[in-house]
Amino acid sequence: MTRTETEIASLGEFGLIDHLTKDAKIKNTSTIKGVGDDAAVLRYADKETLVTTDLLLEGIHFDLTYCPLKHLGYKAAVVNFSDIYAMNGTPRQITVSIGVSKRFTVEHIEELYAGIKLACEIYGVDMVGGDTSASVTGLIISITCMGEAEKGEVVYRSGARDTDLICVSGDLGAAYMGLQLLERERTVSKQDGEDFRPAFEGKEYILERQLKPEARRDVVEELRSIGVRPTAMMDVSDGLSSELLHICKASNVGCRIYEERIPIDYQTACMAEEFGMNLVTAALNGGEDYELLFTVPLVDHEKVAAMKTAKIIGRITRPELGACMESRDGNELPIRAQGWNAFTEE
Amino acid sequence: MTRTETEIASLGEFGLIDHLTKDAKIKNTSTIKGVGDDAAVLRYADKETLVTTDLLLEGIHFDLTYCPLKHLGYKAAVVNFSDIYAMNGTPRQITVSIGVSKRFTVEHIEELYAGIKLACEIYGVDMVGGDTSASVTGLIISITCMGEAEKGEVVYRSGARDTDLICVSGDLGAAYMGLQLLERERTVSKQDGEDFRPAFEGKEYILERQLKPEARRDVVEELRSIGVRPTAMMDVSDGLSSELLHICKASNVGCRIYEERIPIDYQTACMAEEFGMNLVTAALNGGEDYELLFTVPLVDHEKVAAMKTAKIIGRITRPELGACMESRDGNELPIRAQGWNAFTEE
Numbered sequence: 001m002t003r004t005e006t007e008i009a010s011l012g013e014f015g016l017i018d019h020l021t022k023d024a025k026i027k028n029t030s031t032i033k034g035v036g037d038d039a040a041v042l043r044y045a046d047k048e049t050l051v052t053t054d055l056l057l058e059g060i061h062f063d064l065t066y067c068p069l070k071h072l073g074y075k076a077a078v079v080n081f082s083d084i085y086a087m088n089g090t091p092r093q094i095t096v097s098i099g100v101s102k103r104f105t106v107e108h109i110e111e112l113y114a115g116i117k118l119a120c121e122i123y124g125v126d127m128v129g130g131d132t133s134a135s136v137t138g139l140i141i142s143i144t145c146m147g148e149a150e151k152g153e154v155v156y157r158s159g160a161r162d163t164d165l166i167c168v169s170g171d172l173g174a175a176y177m178g179l180q181l182l183e184r185e186r187t188v189s190k191q192d193g194e195d196f197r198p199a200f201e202g203k204e205y206i207l208e209r210q211l212k213p214e215a216r217r218d219v220v221e222e223l224r225s226i227g228v229r230p231t232a233m234m235d236v237s238d239g240l241s242s243e244l245l246h247i248c249k250a251s252n253v254g255c256r257i258y259e260e261r262i263p264i265d266y267q268t269a270c271m272a273e274e275f276g277m278n279l280v281t282a283a284l285n286g287g288e289d290y291e292l293l294f295t296v297p298l299v300d301h302e303k304v305a306a307m308k309t310a311k312i313i314g315r316i317t318r319p320e321l322g323a324c325m326e327s328r329d330g331n332e333l334p335i336r337a338q339g340w341n342a343f344t345e346e
Numbered sequence: 347m348t349r350t351e352t353e354i355a356s357l358g359e360f361g362l363i364d365h366l367t368k369d370a371k372i373k374n375t376s377t378i379k380g381v382g383d384d385a386a387v388l389r390y391a392d393k394e395t396l397v398t399t400d401l402l403l404e405g406i407h408f409d410l411t412y413c414p415l416k417h418l419g420y421k422a423a424v425v426n427f428s429d430i431y432a433m434n435g436t437p438r439q440i441t442v443s444i445g446v447s448k449r450f451t452v453e454h455i456e457e458l459y460a461g462i463k464l465a466c467e468i469y470g471v472d473m474v475g476g477d478t479s480a481s482v483t484g485l486i487i488s489i490t491c492m493g494e495a496e497k498g499e500v501v502y503r504s505g506a507r508d509t510d511l512i513c514v515s516g517d518l519g520a521a522y523m524g525l526q527l528l529e530r531e532r533t534v535s536k537q538d539g540e541d542f543r544p545a546f547e548g549k550e551y552i553l554e555r556q557l558k559p560e561a562r563r564d565v566v567e568e569l570r571s572i573g574v575r576p577t578a579m580m581d582v583s584d585g586l587s588s589e590l591l592h593i594c595k596a597s598n599v600g601c602r603i604y605e606e607r608i609p610i611d612y613q614t615a616c617m618a619e620e621f622g623m624n625l626v627t628a629a630l631n632g633g634e635d636y637e638l639l640f641t642v643p644l645v646d647h648e649k650v651a652a653m654k655t656a657k658i659i660g661r662i663t664r665p666e667l668g669a670c671m672e673s674r675d676g677n678e679l680p681i682r683a684q685g686w687n688a689f690t691e692e
Contacts, residue, residue: 032394036596037502038432038580039398039493044390048378052385053475053490055443059482086384097401097488129399136405142443142488144399147385156383234384250382 006106008134016106017132020113024127028092030148031126040128042093047148052083058138066182069108071211073115076141079237081123082215082290084147086235088155088223091147091215093128094120098142099135112141123217153229155294160232160251164295164316169219169309171263172240173279176286177271178203178210184275205267213290219309220292226303230294239285242337243293245323251295254321255335257314259328284325285338352452354480362452363478366459370473374438376494377472386474388439393494398429404484412528415454417557419461422487425583427469428561428636430493432581434501434569437493437561439474440466444488445481458487469563499575501640506578506597510641510662513576515565515655517609518586519625522632523617524549524556530621551613559636565655566638572649576640585631588683589639591669597641600667601681603660605674630671631684 008016021035033041042049056062056076064072077094084091096116100109109132120127125145181203189196200207216235223230232247240262248255264283272279295316296304304312314325323335354362367381379387388395402408402422410418423440430437442462446455455478466473471491527549535542546553562581569576578593586608594601610629618625641662642650650658660671669681 033500033502037504038429039396039435039491041433041495041500042395042397043497044395045392049388049390049395049492050385051388051439051441051475051490051492053441053443053477053488055445055477055479055486055488057445057479057481057486060445060480083384087387089385093397095397095399095490097399099401099403099406099486129397131399131401133401133403134406135403137483140401140403140445140486142399142401144397144441144490145385146395146397146492149387154379154387156379158383 008100008104008106008109016109017130019106020109020132021127026126027124028126030092031128034126034128035130040093040095042128042146044148046151048089048151048154050084050087050089050147050149050154051144052080053142053144054080056141058140063186064139065186067211069111070115073112074119074212076143077116077119077125078213078215079290080143080145081119081125082235082237084145085215085217085220086233086292087147087149088153088220088230088233089147089149091123091125091145093126093146095129095144096127096141097131099133099140101135101137101139104139123215155230155233157232157234157247157250160247160253160295160316162253162316162318163298164231165298165301165304165312166255166257166293166295166314166316167304167310167312168236168240168263168291168293169216170289170291171265171268172236172289172291173272173283173286174206174209174265174268175213175288176282177268178206179288180275181206181271182210203267203271205265206271210288213288215290216292216309222307222309226307228296228300228303230296233292233294236289236291236293238287239338240293241284241335244335245337247293247295248323251316252319254317254319255314255323256317256321257325257335259325261311261313263311354446354450354452354455362455363476365452366455366478367473372472373470374472376438377474380472380474381476386439386441388474388492390494392497394435394497394500396430396433396435396493396495396500397490398426399488399490400426402487404486409532410485411532413557415457416461419458420465420558422489423462423465423471424559424561425636426489426491427465427471428581428583430491431561431563431566432579432638433493433495434499434566434576434579435493435495437469437471437491439472439492441474441490442476442487443478444476445479445486447481447483447485450485469561501576501579503578503580503593503596506593506599506641506662508599508662508664509644510577511644511647511650511658512601512603512639512641512660512662513650513656513658514582514586514609514637514639515562516635516637517611517614518582518635518637519618519629519632520552520555520611520614521559521634522628523614524552525634526621527552527617528556549613549617551611552617556634559634561636562638562655568653568655572653574642574646574649576642579638579640582635582637582639584633585684586639587630587681590681591683593639593641594669597662598665600663600665601660601669602663602667603671605671607657607659609657
């Protein structure tokens with residue numbers, strides 16, 4: 001700690017939370033009372049209230065050797081917003097609880113909050129509460145996000161029907177390849193010591209996808225503007241395969257997607273080649289893309305085919321046909337969940 | 347781990363959360379969709395929505411050497427319910443996120459959830475979501491609670507006015523003395539090894555106050571039944587002194603309480619004497635009582651004086667008179683926040 005940095009103990013638990021939230025301005029009419037009482041007070045008249053929560057732990061979900069605190073804060077907020085958009089809703093409020101060990105200064109926590117606040121600013125969300133605590137080891141971030149949807153407009157995972165089209169926004173696998181790159185450079189940096197310069201040139205896109213993902217508000221808005229309501233929707237946080245299987249299970253349907261239609265960015269492809277990895281496997285099973293996966297009735301084919309933010313990758317089938325992918329050479333491959341499992345990773 | 351215990355990795359992240367929540371039954375009409383999608387869906391038509399959150403960390407907020415997991419789960423839920431009652435609301439839903447290291451088995455987590463579920467059962471609350479993750483060290487519990495209040499019935503900290511009566515429910519300092527007892531017995535148990543038998547007889551009340559606190563739903567209900575609406579209210583989680591100062595600051599008032607009126611249980615008094623501690627200091631500054639501190643207009647004096655669940659301990663004054671306590675011998679002592687600060691504790 002340098003002389004200009006501030007020990008958290010000097011502010012105390014209440015001092016810190018006051019300090020971090022004192023300049024919070026309320027943006028939403030549904031926020032009646034934010035930080036500063038036993039609970040926040042919200043008013044969701046005539047709307048459905050959506051609630052989602054996410055726990056991020058240092059050493060499990062993030063590594064501060066390559067993830068700047070401001071980016072981490074931004075991402076921690078955005079992944080929650082993504083869950084609300086995936087219900088066809090709009091995020092409105094978050095609560096933020098953090099646990100910090102003694103190696104963090106007030107300035108560190110300010111950086112983290114700067115990222116959270118920036119995400120709130122961009123997505124029009126109010127920070128309405130939270131909790132700050134000491135932790136024995138490392139940084140812990142728990143965010144809960146509340147949002148709203150018009151009555152009857154909530155889109156669940158369970159609404160997909162036979163013949164529906166399967167669509168996905170953006171491109172897949174980039175966040176995963178960004179993580180592989182960061183991991184490699186970290187290893188190299190340990191070997192090379194002070195002479196180390198990370199080899200990130202021309203790989204900015206995949207890094208940004210890993211370090212500073214966005215929630216696809218634009219997709220939800222485009223769907224509304226073209227008058228299409230998805231039958232099922234979720235965000236791609238654990239990998240396309242895993243999420244497709246969730247929709248198939250919840251909706252009691254099968255699915256058939258086409259390898260050649262899976263959207264993959266050029267940088268993702270280059271990186272996979274550099275690592276000698278199977279590109280499609282990375283796109284199917286790499287997590288943290290935060291794209292939206294959704295199904296629409298066949299009758300909306302023309303409208304969704306013309307969408308800017310998403311493309312059609314397959315169709316929903318009867319359950320007995322299972323979940324499969326047709327490869328470029330016409331073979332049929334079963335879709336398996338190989339999503340990330342924090343309990344078995346070493 | 348014995349042969350009958352189950353490694354968490356054998357179920358995986360999704361398996362575990364499914365396993366823990368599969369028998370959840372929805373109790374509230376405001377719960378439209380619970381566990382199993384990107385977000386829970388709630389409907390709070392014509393009501394205010396209340397949201398509070400709490401992060402509990404092993405080694406900071408609890409010690410598993412004397413806190414059974416089931417009790418811990420119960421307490422983790424109840425402290426959130428307490429915050430909702432403190433707003434004059436009714437808790438309806440919680441989300442539960444936990445981080446668990448490899449030393450925990452599926453059976454351990456089931457115990458923790460059994461406590462959370464029991465609290466939900468008793469208080470009529472639905473578990474609607476959450477997240478289960480590996481952690482590097484120790485157990486992490488993050489609970490967010492949603493509740494409702496009739497429009498215009500929310501009670502803030504900021505509504506206390508000069509001449510209002512100050513009331514507190516139950517008794518104070520017991521949870522703190524329970525913690526002191528548990529800490530002492532833990533130290534003795536380390537010295538005595540296998541011959542150790544904890545000396546808990548006749549101290550059941552203070553232990554229960556520490557290990558299995560209740561939220562004061564009955565107080566909120568009694569206030570409603572006698573037609574008294576508090577002007578300000580909060581729960582006593584950090585100690586009476588600290589909470590009184592919060593109300594004084596938020597309401598821009600002073601206060602005067604009377605030492606002889608502070609409610610203290612016999613077991614608390616005995617324990618303080620055994621430890622040679624100042625009893626009033628313990629009652630004023632000991633945390634985790636989860637009693638309700640509230641103020642009512644002077645005109646309601648007769649009604650609150652007859653309350654079963656709470657008693658009058660003082661009155662609100664003009665701000666320039668400050669916050670003070672009149673001691674038994676008639677001296678005036680300033681009230682200072684000496685509540686627990688996790689950042690400075692060693």
